[in-house]
Amino acid sequence: MIGQEQLDDAIEHGRAQPLAFGDLEYARLLEPIAGYPRGSVVLPGGAVLPGYPSIARIQSLEAGLPRTFTGAFWAEEKIDGFNVRILCRDGEVYAFSRGGFVCAFSTDRATEFFDPAVFEAEPDLVLCAEIAGPDTPYLEGSPPQIREDVELFVFDMMRLGQTEFLPQAEKFALLERHHLPSAPLHGRFAPDDLEALGALIRQLDDAGVEGLVLKTEVGNHRAKYVTGSSCIADIRVCAEQLLDLSPEYFTHRLTRLAVFLAEHPPRDTAAVERELGQALLVGLGDAVNKSRQVGRVSHRYRCRFRQRENVRRFREHMETTGGRHVRFVEGTPRREGDYWVLEFERLFDHMTGTLSSALAGDRQFD
Amino acid sequence: MIGQEQLDDAIEHGRAQPLAFGDLEYARLLEPIAGYPRGSVVLPGGAVLPGYPSIARIQSLEAGLPRTFTGAFWAEEKIDGFNVRILCRDGEVYAFSRGGFVCAFSTDRATEFFDPAVFEAEPDLVLCAEIAGPDTPYLEGSPPQIREDVELFVFDMMRLGQTEFLPQAEKFALLERHHLPSAPLHGRFAPDDLEALGALIRQLDDAGVEGLVLKTEVGNHRAKYVTGSSCIADIRVCAEQLLDLSPEYFTHRLTRLAVFLAEHPPRDTAAVERELGQALLVGLGDAVNKSRQVGRVSHRYRCRFRQRENVRRFREHMETTGGRHVRFVEGTPRREGDYWVLEFERLFDHMTGTLSSALAGDRQFD
Numbered sequence: 001m002i003g004q005e006q007l008d009d010a011i012e013h014g015r016a017q018p019l020a021f022g023d024l025e026y027a028r029l030l031e032p033i034a035g036y037p038r039g040s041v042v043l044p045g046g047a048v049l050p051g052y053p054s055i056a057r058i059q060s061l062e063a064g065l066p067r068t069f070t071g072a073f074w075a076e077e078k079i080d081g082f083n084v085r086i087l088c089r090d091g092e093v094y095a096f097s098r099g100g101f102v103c104a105f106s107t108d109r110a111t112e113f114f115d116p117a118v119f120e121a122e123p124d125l126v127l128c129a130e131i132a133g134p135d136t137p138y139l140e141g142s143p144p145q146i147r148e149d150v151e152l153f154v155f156d157m158m159r160l161g162q163t164e165f166l167p168q169a170e171k172f173a174l175l176e177r178h179h180l181p182s183a184p185l186h187g188r189f190a191p192d193d194l195e196a197l198g199a200l201i202r203q204l205d206d207a208g209v210e211g212l213v214l215k216t217e218v219g220n221h222r223a224k225y226v227t228g229s230s231c232i233a234d235i236r237v238c239a240e241q242l243l244d245l246s247p248e249y250f251t252h253r254l255t256r257l258a259v260f261l262a263e264h265p266p267r268d269t270a271a272v273e274r275e276l277g278q279a280l281l282v283g284l285g286d287a288v289n290k291s292r293q294v295g296r297v298s299h300r301y302r303c304r305f306r307q308r309e310n311v312r313r314f315r316e317h318m319e320t321t322g323g324r325h326v327r328f329v330e331g332t333p334r335r336e337g338d339y340w341v342l343e344f345e346r347l348f349d350h351m352t353g354t355l356s357s358a359l360a361g362d363r364q365f366d
Numbered sequence: 367m368i369g370q371e372q373l374d375d376a377i378e379h380g381r382a383q384p385l386a387f388g389d390l391e392y393a394r395l396l397e398p399i400a401g402y403p404r405g406s407v408v409l410p411g412g413a414v415l416p417g418y419p420s421i422a423r424i425q426s427l428e429a430g431l432p433r434t435f436t437g438a439f440w441a442e443e444k445i446d447g448f449n450v451r452i453l454c455r456d457g458e459v460y461a462f463s464r465g466g467f468v469c470a471f472s473t474d475r476a477t478e479f480f481d482p483a484v485f486e487a488e489p490d491l492v493l494c495a496e497i498a499g500p501d502t503p504y505l506e507g508s509p510p511q512i513r514e515d516v517e518l519f520v521f522d523m524m525r526l527g528q529t530e531f532l533p534q535a536e537k538f539a540l541l542e543r544h545h546l547p548s549a550p551l552h553g554r555f556a557p558d559d560l561e562a563l564g565a566l567i568r569q570l571d572d573a574g575v576e577g578l579v580l581k582t583e584v585g586n587h588r589a590k591y592v593t594g595s596s597c598i599a600d601i602r603v604c605a606e607q608l609l610d611l612s613p614e615y616f617t618h619r620l621t622r623l624a625v626f627l628a629e630h631p632p633r634d635t636a637a638v639e640r641e642l643g644q645a646l647l648v649g650l651g652d653a654v655n656k657s658r659q660v661g662r663v664s665h666r667y668r669c670r671f672r673q674r675e676n677v678r679r680f681r682e683h684m685e686t687t688g689g690r691h692v693r694f695v696e697g698t699p700r701r702e703g704d705y706w707v708l709e710f711e712r713l714f715d716h717m718t719g720t721l722s723s724a725l726a727g728d729r730q731f732d
Contacts, residue, residue: 054731242617242620250616251616258654261647262654276643277642281642288624358621359625361426361432363423
């Protein structure tokens with residue numbers, strides 16, 4: 001609970017931001033308050049949706065497992081999507097982004113993927129889920145197994161006000177009882193099950209899976225470990241933004257890939273080298289072609305909504321907060337079946353400027 | 367000329383730095399003064415060695431040539447080394463770095479590559495030269511055609527006090543008359559000789575040459591244009607410093623490579639992709655191995671000197687100015703034939719720290 005007086009004080013001092021979505025008035029925390037991390041959400045009456053905590057990364061299984069875990073842990077598939085926390089208030093389901101905003105897109109679509117009756121049985125339940133697929137408004141990449149649109153995968157549960165996740169046993173029981181879609185579970189391991197975990201991660205690497213999240217039975221003690229192929233996939237989908245993303249986006253993934261390959265030497269080194277080179281050069285080549293053909297480098301996003309009102313809310317949110325340059329495509333949202341399809345472009349200003357200058361034959365001093 | 371009073375004033379205001387090398391007292395300009403750029407050197411009596419100007423880069427031959435040149439220009443080979451300006455004072459030959467320091471290494475070795483009698487005939491002559499090869503104290507890479515040690519290539523000439531380069535005809539005559547080693551000359555072209563220049567650059571690309579510097583007959587109007595293979599070579603030799611170099615080192619070369627490939631589509635795209643991936647992964651893999659084996663990531667440099675005194679001066683210079691972490695190898699300099707061989711390591715602190723933490727299994731939040 002965060003009381004009204006404490007919340008008013010936080011808002012006044014810029015530590016919380018009051019917001020509304022339809023009839024729901026709420027505030028997101030910009031800084032930790034009363035033991036709740038930033039990204040937590042204060043609901044009417046003072047109930048708190050805790051922020052989703054950062055998960056520590058390990059880069060070496062061999063060295064990292066014994067340093068991270070003293071006993072058994074579960075290995076769950078890490079899905080390459082975006083993280084939402086879903087709850088129900090006054091009969092309405094809302095999905096909150098990591099930062100603590102109601103996400104109009106996720107809120108619009110979430111209940112397509114599970115029966116909201118789960119919240120009648122468990123009114124204070126929070127579903128932590130990943131939304132992934134080719135048609136999200138936030139991501140350029142998608143897990144290879146999701147062919148179209150988006151899917152939703154529940155991977156953690158919380159209860160309002162409690163920063164600790166539900167124990168795994170309780171989560172598994174609720175997933176089953178309410179037929180909730182969940183992230184694939186790959187088993188239970190001990191810190192010295194290096195061989196089995198190594199074999200699993202190499203199999204996931206081959207399948208193009210992002211990686212694993214390792215979780216103790218109880219509590220918030222976790223670690224994530226990603227595959228080499230996911231590092232290459234991330235580089236591939238973002239190569240055309242090379243000069244617009246933080247350079248660490250690329251250097252960290254390259255370093256992680258090198259550590260992964262040292263721990264899991266590939267059967268065909270030349271194939272991995274070529275995949276990495278291709279990941280960079282295909283995206284950059286596309287950027288050069290876009291610059292030549294339309295004079296700008298951008299990525300086109302497409303996503304669909306049930307309710308037109310949510311398209312409006314989504315656009316409004318992008319326009320007020322969207323740091324990067326967004327251009328909505330004319331003629332959208334357009335009706336397709338039961339959906340409103342929205343398309344928009346994110347413009348990559350540095351790539352656009354640098355390539356346009358290079359291709360125009362400008363003389364550059366560097 | 368820069369008079370003593372003007373120089374004293376510049377030194378007092380931190381715009382020039384007084385220095386000495388053996389008996390030579392000089393000052394280097396930290397800012398432009400009296401029309402001379404930063405990196406210029408004021409010699410005893412006020413004579414000025416002009417700084418070597420930045421050369422503009424073009425990234426597209428097709429668009430860049432007509433925008434840069436209105437008439438004929440020479441195409442000279444760009445050598446992948448470091449730039450020195452060489453002159454003679456009171457019978458002693460000195461080589462100055464781009465920043466305006468006497469370079470102890472280059473000064474020690476320069477006269478092995480040409481007869482200093484050129485300065486008896488031309489006392490105010492300045493030779494602008496590239497020193498390249500596997501055994502330089504500054505560079506990780508080397509042109510493939512230089513098998514060992516270093517070589518020196520004169521590519522421009524100036525006269526003391528004059529910021530304009532000697533006309534090409536005069537330079538060619540002096541190169542010939544004094545048997546000076548020079549950067550290969552690839553001919554004279556017109557701005558519309560796109561086909562011939564394209565064929566030349568593709569041939570240089572295949573040979574692993576860095577690129578071309580294009581120069582008008584008279585004046586300082588130049589442009590440089592580099593090959594795709596030199597972008598990959600630069601990435602290869604510096605991949606093990608990925609987190610220590612500025613990220614732009616990598617992102618600029620990747621962008622340049624993509625523009626080069628768009629203008630000169632390779633015969634074998636897959637081969638170029640693999641070369642790029644290999645350039646990154648071999649260097650990064652070496653870094654991981656070094657971290658595992660010796661706990662630090664570094665590059666070992668080896669260079670040889672004629673005079674032991676110059677080794678001392680070089681070390682002193684590295685110790686006072688060398689931003690990056692340098693460790694001289696014990697037992698060097700050691701005598702080998704007529705030379706003193708010095709070896710030292712440059713430590714890559716970010717790579718060392720990041721890999722050591724990753725391989726130790728640390729949990730990282732990013």
